[in-house]
């Protein structure tokens with residue numbers, strides 16, 4: 602029997618590369634998608650060294666046709682996806698009134714539209730085969746509104762809500778959905794979000810992508826619905842339930858000011 606195949610979006614670095622590595626270590630073949638062909642090829646070479654069969658798919662997923670382009674490439678390669686890891690995503694630290702609106706709309710395309718479209722396209726095959734799953738990378742940002750990163754936080758709230766509902770819909774189908782909700786992680790994210798000078802980064806403990814991926818893979822394999830790695834992040838995720846929203850937003854706004 603051939604090895605199961607995982608498709609990881611945003612696999613050219615950070616959490617995506619680390620998740621792809623975890624799946625490869627656990628016997629999966631890996632399809633790697635992101636924009637940077639060179640970085641994907643480097644990751645593929647490392648995973649091939651661990652015995653995984655790899656497929657590199659350079660594609661921009663922050664455009665409306667991104668998911669269809671990726672699905673077309675999978676079809677050309679005759680690949681059936683057993684596990685979909687929707688990891689590609691980015692943020693931007695700017696108040697909405699001052700932000701580049703086109704950038705915010707590509708964030709919506711990547712963090713929400715592509716993730717949803719890939720799930721819609723790939724879940725029916727998994728359900729027919731009665732195996733596999735979807736691991737969506739959300740964030741602790743999913744649990745609260747995020748002034749100065751409003752669209753990013755809202756996009757991650759969507760990812761969490763969508764995944765919770767998928768989990769319920771898929772119960773008993775042999776397929777499951779999990780949301781991985783890390784707090785701050787040392788990766789390319791901070792540069793991409795232009796948030797290096799923020800109080801949030803000065804004060805927050807940062808986890809490494811490998812640790813996040815280790816925890817994420819293990820909990821996904823156990824069929825957990827939500828995965829918040831680390832105690833301080835777990836506290837962060839539940840605290841908005843016990844704190845007035847206005848107070849949470851004042852704090853987040855202060856933390857997310859350059």
Ligand SMILES: NC(=O)c1ccc[n+]([C@@H]2O[C@H](COP(=O)([O-])OP(=O)(O)OC[C@H]3O[C@@H](n4cnc5c(N)ncnc54)[C@H](OP(=O)(O)O)[C@@H]3O)[C@@H](O)[C@H]2O)c1
Nearest residue numbers: 611613615616635636637662663690740785786788789790
């Ligand atoms: N780092 C954190 O603090 C943190 C915390 C919670 C959640 N997260 C979430 O974790 C996920 C991974 O982020 P990360 O921390 O690993 O950041 P990262 O190091 O910046 O990695 C982002 C990945 O997404 C890919 N990507 C970005 N834009 C893309 C596009 N237009 N089309 C295709 N791929 C694209 C990047 O590859 P290319 O540039 O090659 O396209 C890269 O592989 C994101 O969803 C992020 O929201 C991050």
